[in-house]
Amino acid sequence: MKSEAAVEHGAGAGKPPMWSIALGWMRRNLFNSWLNSLITLAALWMIYEVAVFLVGWALVNAAYGFDPESCRAAEGLCWPFFADTWKLFMVGRYPFELRYRPLLVVLLIAGVAVPGIFRAVRQSIWYYAVWVAAGVVALFIIRGADFLNISLVNTGLWGGLMLTMILSVAGIGFSFPIGVVLALGRRSQSMPIVRALCVGYIELIRGVPLITILFMASNMLPLFFPPGFDLDKVLAAQIGIILFSAAYMAEVVRGGLQAIPRGQIEAAEAVGLNYWQTMAFIVLPQALRIVIPPLVSTFIALLKDTSLVAIIGLYDLLGIHAQIIANPIWLGQGVEGYVFIGLIYWIICFSISRYASKLEKRFQAAQH
Amino acid sequence: MTPPRRDQPQSLIALWRNPVARAWIYQIAILLAVGLGAHTLFQNTRRNLEEKDTVSGFAYLANEASFGIGEILPVPVLEGGLIHLLIAIVAGLFLVFLLSRWQKRRGSTIGADTRLVIVVFILLFGVPLAVLFYSGDTIRAIHYTEANSYGVALMVGLLNTFKVSLIGCVLATLLGLFLGISRLSSNWLVAKLSETYIEIVRNIPLLVQLFFVYIAVLRTLPQPENSLRFFDVAILNNRGLYLPSPIPQDFANLFMLSIAATLTGIYFWRRHVKQRQDRTGEQLPFFLPSVAALVAVSGLVWLIFGTPFQLEYAELRGFNFVGGLELSPEFTAMLISLTLYTAAFIAEIVRSGIQAVSKGQREAAQSLGLRGGQTLRLIVLPQAMRVMIPPLTSQFLNLTKNSSLGTAIGFAEVVNISGTIINQSGQAIEPIALTMVIYLTFSLSISMLMNWYNAKMRLVER
Numbered sequence: 001m002k003s004e005a006a007v008e009h010g011a012g013a014g015k016p017p018m019w020s021i022a023l024g025w026m027r028r029n030l031f032n033s034w035l036n037s038l039i040t041l042a043a044l045w046m047i048y049e050v051a052v053f054l055v056g057w058a059l060v061n062a063a064y065g066f067d068p069e070s071c072r073a074a075e076g077l078c079w080p081f082f083a084d085t086w087k088l089f090m091v092g093r094y095p096f097e098l099r100y101r102p103l104l105v106v107l108l109i110a111g112v113a114v115p116g117i118f119r120a121v122r123q124s125i126w127y128y129a130v131w132v133a134a135g136v137v138a139l140f141i142i143r144g145a146d147f148l149n150i151s152l153v154n155t156g157l158w159g160g161l162m163l164t165m166i167l168s169v170a171g172i173g174f175s176f177p178i179g180v181v182l183a184l185g186r187r188s189q190s191m192p193i194v195r196a197l198c199v200g201y202i203e204l205i206r207g208v209p210l211i212t213i214l215f216m217a218s219n220m221l222p223l224f225f226p227p228g229f230d231l232d233k234v235l236a237a238q239i240g241i242i243l244f245s246a247a248y249m250a251e252v253v254r255g256g257l258q259a260i261p262r263g264q265i266e267a268a269e270a271v272g273l274n275y276w277q278t279m280a281f282i283v284l285p286q287a288l289r290i291v292i293p294p295l296v297s298t299f300i301a302l303l304k305d306t307s308l309v310a311i312i313g314l315y316d317l318l319g320i321h322a323q324i325i326a327n328p329i330w331l332g333q334g335v336e337g338y339v340f341i342g343l344i345y346w347i348i349c350f351s352i353s354r355y356a357s358k359l360e361k362r363f364q365a366a367q368h
Numbered sequence: 369m370t371p372p373r374r375d376q377p378q379s380l381i382a383l384w385r386n387p388v389a390r391a392w393i394y395q396i397a398i399l400l401a402v403g404l405g406a407h408t409l410f411q412n413t414r415r416n417l418e419e420k421d422t423v424s425g426f427a428y429l430a431n432e433a434s435f436g437i438g439e440i441l442p443v444p445v446l447e448g449g450l451i452h453l454l455i456a457i458v459a460g461l462f463l464v465f466l467l468s469r470w471q472k473r474r475g476s477t478i479g480a481d482t483r484l485v486i487v488v489f490i491l492l493f494g495v496p497l498a499v500l501f502y503s504g505d506t507i508r509a510i511h512y513t514e515a516n517s518y519g520v521a522l523m524v525g526l527l528n529t530f531k532v533s534l535i536g537c538v539l540a541t542l543l544g545l546f547l548g549i550s551r552l553s554s555n556w557l558v559a560k561l562s563e564t565y566i567e568i569v570r571n572i573p574l575l576v577q578l579f580f581v582y583i584a585v586l587r588t589l590p591q592p593e594n595s596l597r598f599f600d601v602a603i604l605n606n607r608g609l610y611l612p613s614p615i616p617q618d619f620a621n622l623f624m625l626s627i628a629a630t631l632t633g634i635y636f637w638r639r640h641v642k643q644r645q646d647r648t649g650e651q652l653p654f655f656l657p658s659v660a661a662l663v664a665v666s667g668l669v670w671l672i673f674g675t676p677f678q679l680e681y682a683e684l685r686g687f688n689f690v691g692g693l694e695l696s697p698e699f700t701a702m703l704i705s706l707t708l709y710t711a712a713f714i715a716e717i718v719r720s721g722i723q724a725v726s727k728g729q730r731e732a733a734q735s736l737g738l739r740g741g742q743t744l745r746l747i748v749l750p751q752a753m754r755v756m757i758p759p760l761t762s763q764f765l766n767l768t769k770n771s772s773l774g775t776a777i778g779f780a781e782v783v784n785i786s787g788t789i790i791n792q793s794g795q796a797i798e799p800i801a802l803t804m805v806i807y808l809t810f811s812l813s814i815s816m817l818m819n820w821y822n823a824k825m826r827l828v829e830r
Contacts, residue, residue, distance in 0.1 A: 029556035036555045043557045190391040193399055207811035208804045209769035211783055216804075219796040223416045224409045304573035311575075311776050318575060335584040342572045342580065349571035 068329045081336045085324050089340065092159015092315045098151075102162050105138040135173060142166070155234035159315030161344060163234070167316070168303040171241040172249075176295075178242070179249025184279060186250065187257050198250070205247035210305050213244045218312045237309045245302050252294045256287035293363070296356035300349045307345075317341045413797070420794075426802075428793045429519040435788055439696055439780040441527040442509035443520055449500075449507035456499040460491040482639065489632060497625075518789050525785035526806065532699060532781065533768040536706040540767060541760075543707060544714025551719050562715065569712040575773055577709060582701035582777045592688055603682055603689060609700045610682035613693035623669050623676035630665045634658045698779035702771065710767045714760065721756035722748065754825055761818050765811055772807075782806055 015021075031037040061076030071078035091102050112134045115121045142162070144152040158166070185191070185198035205213070217240030222231045260283050268278040310319035321337040324330055383389045417424060444450050464478075467488070471478050478484045510516060512524045550562035569577070587606060590596065595605035603610040641652045670676065682692030695703075725748050733743040775784035786799040793799075 029554070032554060039555055040557050043555075043561055047561075190387065191395050193395040197398070197402065203812065204804075204808065207808040209772040209783070209807060211772045211775065212800060212803050212807065215783070215787070215790075216800050219790060220800060223413045223796065226412050227415055227419055300571070304571075307573040307575045308773070311773075318579065334587070335580075338576060338580040338584055342576050345573055345576060346568065346571045350567060353571065 071333065078333050078336050081330060081333050082340065085330070085337075088160060088320050088324060089317060089337075089344070090160050091162045092320050093157045094159065094162065095153060095157065098153060101141050101153075105141050108134055108138055108141070132173075135169075155232050158234060159320045161317060163309075163314065163316045164303070164306050167234075167238055167241055167306045167309060168299070170238060171245050171302055171306070172299050174242045175245035175249050178246035180253050180284070182246060182250035183253035183257055186254055202247045202250050205244055206251070210241075210244050211308055211311060213240045214308055214312050216240065217243075233312075234314060237312060237314055241302070241306065241309075244305075245298070248298055248301070249295075252291050252298055253287065255294065256289075256291035257283065259290050260287050290363075293356050293360040296352060296359070300352055300356075303349060303352075304345065317344065422794055422796075424795075424797065426798055428789075428795050428798065429522070430517050431793065432514075433516055433518050433521040433789075433792075434514045435521070435792060436514055437512055437521060437524055437780045437785070438778070439528050439699060440512045440524055441531065442511050443523045443527065445508045445510060447508065449503040449505065452499050452503045453496060453507070456496045460495055463491050464488050482636075485636075485639070493628070493632075497628075518793065521785050521789070522782065522802070525780055525782040528699075528774075528779070529768070529771050529781040532702050532706065532774070532779070533764075533771050536703055536710065536767050536771065537764045539703070539707040540710035540714055540763075543711035545718055547711055547715035548718025548722070551715060552722060566712045566715050569709055570716075574705060574709045574770055575776060578701060578705040578773055578777060581705045582697065586697045586701055592684060595684075595689075600681065603692075605689075606697065607688060608697050609695040610689050611693040611695070612679040612681045613691075614677035615680050617674065617676055617678055619669070619673035620676040622673060623666065626665050626669045627662070630662050634661065696779075698774065698777050701777060702774045702779045706767055706770060709770070710763055713763050713766075717756050717759045717763065718752075721752040724755045725751045757825075758818060758822060761814060765814055768810065769807060 030040045057076045061074060062079055063070040063074035064079050066080050066083050068080055071080060091099060112130055121127050144150040182198045182202060185194045188195050214237060217236045221236050225231055264282055265278055268282040307318050309316050321341060325334050468478055478488060510520055512520055547562050550558050553559045589604060589606040592605045592607055595603045597603050601612060638654060641654045645651055680691050682689040729747055730743055733747040771781055772783040774781040775787055782803055786803045789799045790796060
């Protein structure tokens, strides 16, 4: 087909005109039968209706400026809502005069991430150590530290996108090593008790909804600590998220472990490596490389799941929104907030998933 | 170097060098650590509970609930007719299981002998129906009121969870099938629209979508007086969605029974047609006679005995609609968002399932002379199903677990009721544990069923 077309082009008097190519494409892809033509027209009409509605809602009938009063009269989107509340959506009730701190963390993470574009840097184990260190530093910047004379900010004031990101990044960071251990335990041949414990844990957690784990974290977890110990609400939720995510991580990692041919392990044993050496130098490096794309999907799922902390009273994106629309000024502006939150989640999740599918394609190409 | 003496410390070293012994030492150590941790947590919890004067145990389930539930389904009581019915069903399943084992030992299957198939039909459907007919009147159901116990409240929640999950699974599968096939459409616009929908819905948390549907869409609907009406069949306002409800008339049972009998007949006709084709290659008509028989029998019963179901429409009385099938805003929001969300994931499963069937299979079918529909029905779908069913089941389980988000908008499902019980009774551990056990039982039984199905499919595949 291709060569034929090329020959035609070479022999003929140059390319066919643009409009003819476009018409040909439309005939093939939109109007190739009378039924398809009908469907195409119906779809076009639907798109037109939706577009008219959206433009009317977001632009024509919208209220502009900074005055909340103007929204009462307007039928459409209330732009003043965003002008006033976007800070709350970003960092929640984090003190206004300390807002440079989250900004500093963003810069810090960007600073660590940029060298990662070089392959040589990515392949160094030290780069990952730097990431871990950056995480610890970021936590101290956000939370503050007495011994460094950085004023403390109570976790009750953390909120918005910042809290969502902290919960999900820390969730994935801590649950990953736990998940690896659980997966190794589940795959263990010689230790039936350990295997049973791991299988029990994984199936228990995967069998119940996250919200029950979060209820457990907020209602039951404080009872586990000695009397008088006051468990931080954010920390409790974070523990719940880590415990939940670890089971899913374990299953992802197990998928990678299963993909490693048995010959690799036998070869390692033949060379004289013991179990931990075999795992650390032979099996895990290969298995973890395979599971990077599903790990990214797990991260997206976790990021979406952190929205449930609003139900147990944390001020993440949804939680802070509930606070905002309880304010009489913004009463009845629910739609704007939900659209905004949806957009934030969508931008983050969609870009990560696109990156993951790119990675997956690259891996597949490397294997062939 | 003198060889080591064969007594004392050497044996300990040997124990440590023995992989099996070492594994057991590790395991005992880990078990001890886990046990110690659990003991500490238990002791702490006990002391905390003592300080709060909380009585532990499940006695609270019998206490009066004294809170209202917006969404009430009748809870059947485990006595009289229900017990008979359950016994009949379980006994039927058990006997069929024994029968299949017996046939297997003889190197045959139930399906090979028509007489055995008839026996299975009688055991699985005939006997329970007969039991229902004779002792159906003694089945009693509780209509929850505030005077009932926490236990009954929890049962109502459980039924609500089942209700929304079951309907949600059916609707999500239908929508997902449609979206997944659209995504592979030769029409570029349709494929792109479907992809856009999937990518939007999959990347926004369900909870955000749920709130959006509940607060941004349903709350902004008009008052009952200005309801949106679709040909007077469906009525939508800010109090919920109203649909006509079928009211069974005198001969409704007979009508349903005649349909069941016809379906049984169709099943056996299909068996006969298949066996005939396997034996002789001759194809008997199947589809048209079946439809004709179904229409004829049900139509005949309808004509002789009158309409089996009368539709009752909701009517505006005062400020609200009365009668018909009322779906609360919470249930409607839950159902819509669960369906829209899960359908996007199911669409991806359907797409990858269809794409997993290699093109050669289709081409081979065409070269054998199968028509388009036959290729899809006999070649593509059976193979796609094998790939699709395990992830589909996990999506159904996800949907069921996600129905727990109903607690955020006050839909009275298990987690919501448990939350209310926690707040009212002061029990923290037991309601959460009970909720977890409920979900766990459900998940584990479904995954056991799944493993059984996979094993069966693998056997077929060889």
